[in-house]
Amino acid sequence: MPESKRDSWELGSLSDLLALAARMEQEAIHGYVALAKRMQEMTRPDLAAVFESLVAEEKSHLRKVDQWRSTLSLPVARDVVQAPEELFDDEGAGIVAPELLSAYRAFSMAVRK
Incomplete structure (x- = not known):
């Protein structure tokens, strides 16, 4: 597994940890919704x-x-201050040609996230 270069976040409480977790899940939802919409538009149901x-x-x-x-x-x-602006990374899936994507690539991206 590749080593992460991201700095760790300082969390002051369990509430902060759950706020960060909720933010990460919400950003993933938005990212996958956008990718699903793009695939529909590109006739890749x-x-x-x-x-x-x-x-x-x-x-x-x-x-x-x-x-x-x-x-x-x-x-x-409150939102975790030290977290980066955007937590979800679609690894370029939002901009590459749909023919270069596969279900395997989509699920492997999800596993890494």
Whole structure:
């Protein structure tokens, strides 16, 4: 596995950690929705379906984060200041020709994220 060059984030509380987790899940949802829409527009319904399934998976992750926050009676924390502007990286899938994408590439990208 490649070594990450990203600096670690300083989190002051469990609320901050869950806020970061929720932000990461929400950005992934937005990213996969955009990719699914692009694949539909490019007449690649097979890949649109893959990205739509990833949207559903990320939504279940977000619900779990919200459930943890609720179960622990934690307040909704402010956004984590040290996090980078954008957490989701589509690894170029949003700009490459659809014929260069495959379900395997989409799922492998999701695994890395």
